Amino acid sequence: MNPFAPFEVIVPCSTANLGPGFDSIGMAFNRYLRLRFSPSPTLDIRVVNGDAEDIPLDERNLVIKVMKQAFAEADVPFFPFALEIKNQIPLARGLGSSAAAIVGGYVAVNHMLGGRWSKEELLWFTTQWEGHPDNVGASLYGGVVVGSWDGEQVHIIPCPSPSLPFLAVIPEQALLTEHARGVLPDAYPKGQAVLSSSRANLLVAALLQERWDLLSVAMDDLFHQPYRLSLVPGLKEAIAEAPLHGAYGVALSGAGPTLLAICKDVAEAKSYFRNLYQKLDIAVDLVELAPCDTGAVVQTIDQVVHQGSA
Numbered sequence: 001m002n003p004f005a006p007f008e009v010i011v012p013c014s015t016a017n018l019g020p021g022f023d024s025i026g027m028a029f030n031r032y033l034r035l036r037f038s039p040s041p042t043l044d045i046r047v048v049n050g051d052a053e054d055i056p057l058d059e060r061n062l063v064i065k066v067m068k069q070a071f072a073e074a075d076v077p078f079f080p081f082a083l084e085i086k087n088q089i090p091l092a093r094g095l096g097s098s099a100a101a102i103v104g105g106y107v108a109v110n111h112m113l114g115g116r117w118s119k120e121e122l123l124w125f126t127t128q129w130e131g132h133p134d135n136v137g138a139s140l141y142g143g144v145v146v147g148s149w150d151g152e153q154v155h156i157i158p159c160p161s162p163s164l165p166f167l168a169v170i171p172e173q174a175l176l177t178e179h180a181r182g183v184l185p186d187a188y189p190k191g192q193a194v195l196s197s198s199r200a201n202l203l204v205a206a207l208l209q210e211r212w213d214l215l216s217v218a219m220d221d222l223f224h225q226p227y228r229l230s231l232v233p234g235l236k237e238a239i240a241e242a243p244l245h246g247a248y249g250v251a252l253s254g255a256g257p258t259l260l261a262i263c264k265d266v267a268e269a270k271s272y273f274r275n276l277y278q279k280l281d282i283a284v285d286l287v288e289l290a291p292c293d294t295g296a297v298v299q300t301i302d303q304v305v306h307q308g309s310a
């Protein structure tokens, strides 16, 4: 058994895409995955509370798979420990639960190994695992991130979060990201790609210049949302109607089925979404979220350690 002082990794959830920023833009919010590690002679995984009832409590657990890979990258043999999972991030709803687990696993190994990896290296490892930098970038850095990954190199620019109310509309039915990526085309007609890319550019400029009036146009996407409409009841109506009912803009959160509304009047938006999903006979949680501007942290008994050297 390798001795280490007990510690906790705290990782924020994330939304990805914000519409046309597909696989590129992410944003962190104040719902967290907490992983508490302590020494143990055997691998002992417990879910203390929260949304993690369906996850395996053995070596098939995503956090453990990621940690084994991280130890292998570091050329250090894996050793057992006790892990308590407290999870506020709903699973398979488009709020980056898997990215949080991946970031949490790498950050934990980095801490156990004395912080050998920089933040950029942690971003590279976690992006390679997830296949896109939007969720892992947000969970690692916090705030809004704009990034790019070509399969070899990853670049992320963290930007400030908008000071606006955010509303997550979280349906009870799960949707695995793998399934929602499977419905996307392999190629796009030029006009469609150019228009969607121009909206992504407009979105970044609108966020930086606080041009909230442009969000409904700038969040209109042609890369993924049209193909996911059939998997997400309510998405089509919400895109057309929510900007008339308290939202500056609305998008599918990640691969869905959660919708994320950036609000000018959160009470009006809540009332709109409540009515919409009542008509569709789908149970939803309406959750107000606040931006999380710090990414993953490690907390020991007496200190908070921000991850990776800058």
Ligand SMILES: Nc1ncnc2c1ncn2[C@@H]1O[C@H](COP(=O)(O)OP(=O)(O)O)[C@@H](O)[C@H]1O
Pocket (backbone or CB within 6 Å): 033, 052, 055, 061, 062, 063, 085, 087, 090, 091, 092, 093, 094, 095, 096, 097, 098, 099, 101, 175, 176, 177, 178, 254, 255
């Ligand atoms: N805390 C966790 N511990 C272990 N596995 C997790 C954890 N969080 C998520 N997962 C795994 O990730 C899956 C969901 O990932 P995904 O389909 O990408 O959805 P999302 O990331 O949008 O929540 C879960 O079904 C589970 O297998």
Ligand SMILES: N[C@@H](CCOP(=O)(O)O)C(=O)O
Pocket (backbone or CB within 6 Å): 014, 016, 017, 022, 023, 024, 093, 094, 095, 096, 097, 098, 132, 134, 135, 177, 180, 181, 224, 253, 254, 255, 256
């Ligand atoms: N860009 C990805 C984001 C997936 O996010 P998740 O939270 O649903 O895993 C995509 O749109 O597929």
